[in-house]
Amino acid sequence: MTLLFAYTSLYGQTLNYDVIRNDKSMGQTVVKRILKGDELTYHLNTKTELRVIFLFDIEYDLKETFKNGKLISGTGFNTLNGSVQKETQMALKEKFYELVIDGIRTEINETNITESVSEIYFEEPHHSKRVFSAYFGRYLNFEKVGERQYSLTSPDGTNVYTYENGICTKVKVTRDFATFEFILKPESLLAVRNKQITGKTND
Template sequence: MIPALLTYLIRKLIIHLRSGQKSLALVMLLSATSCAMAQNNTVMYDVIYKDEKIGSTRINTITGGDSLHCSIVTNISTRFIFSIKVKSVEESTYHSGKLVHSITNRNVNGNEKVNRTTVAGINNYSVHREGTKSIFKSDKINFNVMMLYLTEPVGITKIYSDNHQQFLRIANTGPHTYRLNMPDGNHNLYHYTNGVCTKVEVFSQLFDMQIVRR
């Protein structure tokens, strides 16, 4: 995993050096150097729908120095009106507490439905959404949705969504329980025990499901 991450970061470094984004290139080089002596950790969750396991979520984190890389891979196979298979891949890289790069990709029955990236610039972020590029005006994103699986958001009121590419409001609704509201009217509830995310309840207009830590 570490060699693959280093290769990935070096490729990004070359691309951004060519495009003149030297500050981001330097950050990614520092990230690659830190990851060389990194610690690797993997946690598994089960995806539950109507009391039945329909998939799994694997969360892998690599930490080293001031850098953090997190990947979340979810595979779901179930049947609603018809058979459906979903694979979601999300990746985030932080350096010195700042999000420098994230990827969100989702395939449904083999067809790509979501392909979005967020890349740090000098005073803002470049965001790409299915081939369309725009600017997100924020000089620093220090907590995105993926981080909810890694740490309890105590005292945090807004979180960056790599999928929606905007800040979302999060609120403490009970003991170690937090509600994240989506722009489409859906919401998630995150539950924590001793600072560890043990369960996520997903409420949507079409279905409800749970993501439960093993």
């Protein structure tokens, strides 16, 4: 059993979150970290139903792969009531990253992106640490706002992340239309507290 758990921990870990608004569940977020050979992939998927006069069915998906600590590829999309609202693709070329957002191609004059938004559920950020967002095509900066709490502001709004043992346990999401939270489900929180799932800390 010990050997089996070590294998599972090394090659695949999953965090499950409830998406809560006004004390009611409105969906779920699943974040996976998968190691295959020398490639490490993070996969985040959020599905929610939000009623603001009308019912909105929303999905957000992000998958990014790193090799030797460097981002080499990524894909993302979000949908509203089944219709794609935004779609991104990113790939490392010889001297730059190619980023395609909704079919429009741009070049990112970087050759070594090592920190990205897909990692932050498994890695507590340093104060003022910056992470690259393929969704927005630029770097975003963290600000420490409390004990194990960090704020990240984007063009969409502000997220405040709370960490335990290097793992994100809660995200407060503030948008113009609503405020809601991602809260780590009890089984995932227990695995974090028992250090069956661990992440990087800023200690």
